[in-house]
Amino acid sequence: MSGEDVAATTPTHAQVLVLAGGLSHERDVSLRSGRRVAEALRSTGLEVAERDVDAALLTSLRADRPDCVVPMLHGETGEDGAIREVLDLLDVPYVGAPPAACRVAFDKPVAKAVVARAGVLTSESVCLPHETFRELGAAAVMAALVERLGLPLMVKPTRSGSALGCTVVHTAEELPAAMVNAFAYGDVALLERFVTGLEVAVPVVDDGSGPRALPAVAIQPDGGVYDYTARYTAGATEFVTPAPLSEEVGAEVARVALLAHEVLGLRDVSRSDLIVDGDGRVWFLEVNVAPGFTETSTVPLAISAAGLDLGAVCAAMVQAAVTRGGRS
Incomplete structure (x- = not known):
């Protein structure tokens, strides 16, 4: 959709509020994403305000009700559905998935x-709370984990984003530190059998005409691990869009991303993180209901690779939300 098309379909008087910041560990990323989305929306002629989340938010929304809110909040407080529940209470339209879908998608083991169950490959995993290690003895539990899942392992918090608290474990001796790292970001850890292959991000967007997968982005971090630094430091990761995949595998990663978007009940935009192994099989890692829109984020890269304008895509999602209305 071009900028001219958006101008013809989106009311020029529409007041859009971009929410960014919050108190999660991903505050800085959220602010960067929010600024970029706000600038992109303004480029289409929309009236856009930016706001942090604080105790005055509800009063502000009641006093000056926007036509649409774009939540660009990352981390638990922004992606667990809570802020969207509040927007539903106020009957304010917003871009993105409804609260129930957010809760399911944000919980990695549940997602x-x-x-x-929809037939997608996922790596074998175990999900354990911090209390289990304390009550049963950390050494015994970790030994059982390594015996069951083998090595290497991916250890991560069950409810976090931007790879915070995530560690690839190659030896049993590395596991205790990885568990401490994961528990620093949540009370429950997910341990997965590590799948070796090419990591790809596949965004799904819906401008009101139905969800479609954008070109896959291949992720090749310099250090070999796509951690927080690799995600948000310019030049630390090489992104290739479209990803160097065969036509058959490219179609499969698109199918898996669309399927995840649909079975999880997501809306407007999502990003699935996948692994393509050496045999061309596609493994689902996780999905993000509020993907980043920073200068190093994969969604804007995929939008550009599809020949689309970032502002036009964001404005089309705003229009879809306005049309849908609040509490929908």
Whole structure:
């Protein structure tokens, strides 16, 4: 959709509020994403305000009700559905998935289980709370984990984003530190059998005409691990769009991303993180209901690779939300 098309379909008087910041560990990323989306929307002629989340937010929304809110909040407080519940209470339209879908998608083990039931490959995993290690003895539990899942392992918090608290474990001796790292960001850790291959991000967007997968982005971090630094430091990761995949595998990663988007009940925009192994099989890692829109984020890269304008895509999602209305 071009900028001219958006101008013809989106009311020029529409007041859009971009919410960014918050108190999660991903505050800085959220602010960067919010600024970029706000600038992109302004480029289409929309009236856009930017706001942090604080105790005055509800009063502000009641006093000056926007036509649409674009939540660009990352981390638990922005992606667990809570802020969207509040917007529903106020009957304010917003871009993105409804609260129930956010709760399911943000919980990595639950999302994996839902997607696996739809026939998608997911790596074998175990999900354990911090209390289990304390009550049963950390050494004994970790030994059982390594015996069951083998090595290497991916250790991550069950409810976090931007790879915070995530560690690839190659030896049993590395596991205790990885568990401490994961528990620093949540009380429950997910341990997965590590799948070796090419990591790809596949965004799904819906401008009101139905969800479609954008070109896959291949992720090749300099250090070999796509951690927080690799994600948000310019030049630390090489992104290739479209990803160097065969036509058949490219179609499969698109199918898996669309399937995850649909079975999880997501809306407007999502990003699935996948692994393509050496045999061309596609493995689902996780999905993001509020993907980043920073200068190094994969969604804007995919939008550009599809020949689309970032502002036009964002404005089309705003229009879809306005048309849908609040509490929908």
